[in-house]
Structures are given as C-alpha cells and as structure tokens.
Amino acid sequence: MGHMSSALPRAARRGLADEAADLVRAAIFSGHFPPGAALREVELAERLGVSRGSVREGLARLEREGLVRGGWHRGNTVIEVTAEDVQEVYALRAALDRLAATTARRAATAEHLSRLDRLVDEMTTEIAGGSDAHRLVALDIAFHDQIYAAAGNGRLTTAWQAIRSQLHLFQLRRVDAAYDHYRARVVDEHRELAALLRSGDSRTLARRAEEHVNSARLSLLASLSPVP
Numbered sequence: 001m002g003h004m005s006s007a008l009p010r011a012a013r014r015g016l017a018d019e020a021a022d023l024v025r026a027a028i029f030s031g032h033f034p035p036g037a038a039l040r041e042v043e044l045a046e047r048l049g050v051s052r053g054s055v056r057e058g059l060a061r062l063e064r065e066g067l068v069r070g071g072w073h074r075g076n077t078v079i080e081v082t083a084e085d086v087q088e089v090y091a092l093r094a095a096l097d098r099l100a101a102t103t104a105r106r107a108a109t110a111e112h113l114s115r116l117d118r119l120v121d122e123m124t125t126e127i128a129g130g131s132d133a134h135r136l137v138a139l140d141i142a143f144h145d146q147i148y149a150a151a152g153n154g155r156l157t158t159a160w161q162a163i164r165s166q167l168h169l170f171q172l173r174r175v176d177a178a179y180d181h182y183r184a185r186v187v188d189e190h191r192e193l194a195a196l197l198r199s200g201d202s203r204t205l206a207r208r209a210e211e212h213v214n215s216a217r218l219s220l221l222a223s224l225s226p227v228p
Helices: 002-029 041-048 052-064 083-107 110-128 133-151 154-177 179-199 202-224
Strands: 076-078
Touching: 002 041, 002 052, 002 133, 002 154, 041 052, 083 133, 083 154, 083 179, 083 202, 110 133, 110 179, 133 154, 133 179, 154 179, 154 202, 179 202
Parallel strands: none
Antiparallel strands: none
C-alpha cells in the first residue's frame, strides 16, 4: 500500500502537465503566441492556474513535438518558420502521406470513409459561413488524422504525430500569408483524396497525396521568401 500512495501525486502532476501542454498548444494554434514568441513559465503558471513545474513539463512536451524551442539562456520560444524547416517537414510529410493513403485505400472501413466525407462537408460549411482560417486548418489536419487512423499502422501514425504539431503551425502560417489560395483549393483537394481512397487506383492516389503536400510546401515557401 505504501508505494501505491506515493505514486498517486506523480500521476496527478502528469495530468496537469498534459493539460498545460494542451492549453499552450491551443494558444499557439489560435495565434495568441505567434512564431518566435517567448513562453514565460511564471506568467503561464499564473494564467493557467498550475504550478511552474507543470508548465515546465508541459513545455518540455511541446519541445518534443517540435513546437517549442527551449534553452537555459534564452528561455522557451515558439519555433520560427524557416524555409529549411519547411523543406524538411514537408518532404517527410509527402513520404508519410503517400504511404498512409495507399495503405488506407486497402484498409479503410465504411466508417472511416464517411468521417472523411463529414470533414469535407464541415470545410464546405466553414467556407460558406465566412470561414475562420484557424478552424479550416484544424479540419484539414483532422482529415489527415483520419487517413492515418484508417491505415491502421501504429508506427506510421507515430511518425505522423512526430511532425503533426509543426505542420499545424506551418499550415497556419501558410494560410495567414495566402488565405485565398488555400481556401480556393482546400475542399476540392480533400474531396478528391476521399474519392480516390474509395475507387481510385493506387498509383494515382499516391501521386495526388504527394502533390497535395507539394502544393502546400510551395505556397508556404513562396510566402517566406522576401519579395524582390
């Protein structure tokens, strides 16, 4: 019994660290903390109503997700969006998305496919209703989450999770820079992927999954390069 009671407080702290990570992540994705913004432990602990220890642990999680840069001397900051980071992350994403799509084509259930359709419908509704860019990006990421879930390969999903937070931030940056370009394509691109998962041939699906990522990468890189 002795060791059981000593384990309980640790479990509670771990829960608060998760919550702190979730809240800070949501604040980053809502644009409250833009790329490069400082994340101050004391301030966050006060605003979130948790201990500095929980905040520190939460920020360490976000650092592992690649969303936060930490350092003894310069403190924690939200990652910057650099061309080099974008090239690396989207090159990895293109390979993962290609594999996820072709695997999901064989493994997806009717329920997986109908969830994809529902997400495309929600995107359409969002755009018709004046469209909140941040909500649209969240639906976009959720759509791809579903493809990975449908593929059913745990290690592949882990690899996606490793870049997912950075991608979410990069997609927000892309949308901030070129929203009309994104909004004009987002529904059709995802509707096409959903259709190809149902009835397309594997080669076309693989190509379109990769092209979808490349168009996002090029759009984002164009917004990062200084205008001559």
